[in-house]
Amino acid sequence: MTETPLPTPTESAIALAAALKQFAAADRVLLALDFDGTLAPFVDKPKSARALPESKAALEKLERTPDTWVAYVSGRPLSSLEIVTEADEDALLIGSHGVEVRFGRDGVSLDLSDEERSTLTRLGEVLQQLVDSVPGTRLEVKPVGFGVHYRLLEETDGADVVRRAYEAAATVSDSLTIRDGKDIIEFSVRGADKGDGIERLREYTAANAVLFAGDDVTDEDGFRVLRVESGDIGIKVGDGETLAQFRLADEKAVAAMLTLLAEARASRA
Ligand SMILES: [Mg+2]
Structure with missing residues (x-):
């Protein structure tokens, strides 16, 4: 674990660093991340949105680390999420706020009556x-x-x-x-939310600890299912009331957090 503090000044930066250190030491971890406003800045053309390069590099490093899963949990339709995340065929994707699920090569589930x-x-x-x-x-x-x-x-x-x-x-x-x-x-017409998506991911990956970060009101459904007492971490990005334990200012702060976490996870004992 590096001693470098999180560069973004938030009231709980020290507490977040401590929680991340504990998270990085867990046996099996899942990072479930909202995309727009969390990894990628908002842009006028939704299809042009991309994760900040620092975040993308950190997530690629995390994906290469054993017992570490990265999933995208978005309100975007799955077809759009696949494009903007530049997801490979092993990616874990939850689209349409939990309605559409694509777990790597296990395929997509969505059946309407x-x-x-x-x-x-x-x-x-x-x-x-x-x-x-x-x-x-x-x-x-x-x-x-x-x-x-x-x-x-x-x-x-x-x-x-x-x-x-x-x-x-x-x-x-x-x-x-x-x-x-x-x-x-x-x-x-279907009532799934991001919390349902995170629970499906938790089950699928058998993760001991889940980190979820998001910026919008719909992400509160995700924070609601986190088990803080078991080492889960919820991070609200930007302003607004939230159930999350921690807050980061913007996408750049998320990138710094992911970079720190990728390093800690890769170098864990
Ligand atoms: Mg968002």
Whole structure:
């Protein structure tokens, strides 16, 4: 373990360094990481997002280390997550907030019932109508739902779009999973969340300790399933209320943390 302190000034930097040291010494560890806003800075074209080079190097080092798993847990559809993470065929990927799962060569799991399919079709129709009527909004098609993007709108117009999207979706079904994210409101016919994704990863990898980092409100579902008493670590990236134990300022601070952890994990006794 290097004695270099985490370069980002946070109130809990020393406590985080101590927790990471303990984490790095565990038998089998899993790093489950959100992508956008955690590893990769936000960009205008979602497909152009890439992890910071320092993070990518640290994750590649961790992936080469025995008994160490790296997984990406994102709200992006799996097909998009595969591109931006530049994932190889062994990658562990959770897309669509836990709905889509790809565990290396074991394949993808996603099976919709007939009822879910028909709800999905109608949901797409009503939300497309809404987006068509409001310039500056955009509909994103997701495997089991839709996201209405409104980043280009003024705050009050954005709030109005969210309200109308709720109303439109309610005409289709009263049992949709709704996620209010950063300038996006999402409606899904399947109710998995990032916490479900992390639990599946924990089971699949048989990890003794899990580290999860994320920046958005939907990442709170991930922090909720962590077992802090068993050495799990939750890291909230950026501002906002959180269940996570630790906070890092931004993607650069995450890169520094991963670099430190990769070194500690590779050199453990
Ligand atoms: Mg994010």
